[in-house]
Amino acid sequence: MLSFTNILRCQRRIIESPVRIFIRNLHRDPIPVAWEKPQIGWTKLNFDGSCKDSAGKASIGGVFRNYEAFLFLLGYAESIGRTTSMISELAALRRGLELVLENGWGNVWLEGDSKSLVDIILKRKLVRCKEAQRQVSYINLIIPELKNCLVTHVFREGNRAADKLARIAYQLQKPKIWRHIPPDTILQILHENAEGKIVFRGR
Numbered sequence: 001m002l003s004f005t006n007i008l009r010c011q012r013r014i015i016e017s018p019v020r021i022f023i024r025n026l027h028r029d030p031i032p033v034a035w036e037k038p039q040i041g042w043t044k045l046n047f048d049g050s051c052k053d054s055a056g057k058a059s060i061g062g063v064f065r066n067y068e069a070f071l072f073l074l075g076y077a078e079s080i081g082r083t084t085s086m087i088s089e090l091a092a093l094r095r096g097l098e099l100v101l102e103n104g105w106g107n108v109w110l111e112g113d114s115k116s117l118v119d120i121i122l123k124r125k126l127v128r129c130k131e132a133q134r135q136v137s138y139i140n141l142i143i144p145e146l147k148n149c150l151v152t153h154v155f156r157e158g159n160r161a162a163d164k165l166a167r168i169a170y171q172l173q174k175p176k177i178w179r180h181i182p183p184d185t186i187l188q189i190l191h192e193n194a195e196g197k198i199v200f201r202g203r
Helices: 005-028 085-103 115-122 131-147 160-171 185-193
Strands: 032-034 043-052 057-066 071-084 105-112 146-151 176-179 200-202
Touching: 032 176, 043 160, 057 085, 057 160, 057 185, 071 085, 071 160, 085 105, 085 115, 085 131, 085 160, 115 131, 115 146, 160 185
Parallel strands: 043 105, 105 146
Antiparallel strands: 032 200, 043 057, 057 071, 071 176
């Protein structure tokens, strides 16, 4: 049985621990994040899935650019009904890969802000959800068809254009594709990305 002194000691630990963590975090430097352009001959897809509130309403979005950075190739946005955040991320990547095949791009850099999704694709991690399994299987069938493929994770601050399109999708009645001319709502983000603007992410 704990003595009164030990009880107080335990309570002190519970109270002080979050404070220590908060103080440590205050002294950590923020992480600089910037969108990186692909090499010559490569096409880069930034994709994102979004889930709105607890209702599970979901949407997807993605942006294709090349080494010139300022040149917008294609963007897409689509509302996909109600689902989980992971499936929306997978659906965003799947739709992007379908557009890769349609446009005949061979050297493709795929980048998203879901670390879990990137690990599933790169490390062949198993997923329990049947719908997620179906999406992953389809993605794994397309990727080997590409000449060269790079899959990376980026923090959300480096994926702002795709995130914006995924949010725009909530207002759309049907799937939307923009070719060569992006929607006005992402012009500023595209310009900042092309200039290499750094956005700081708090730890």
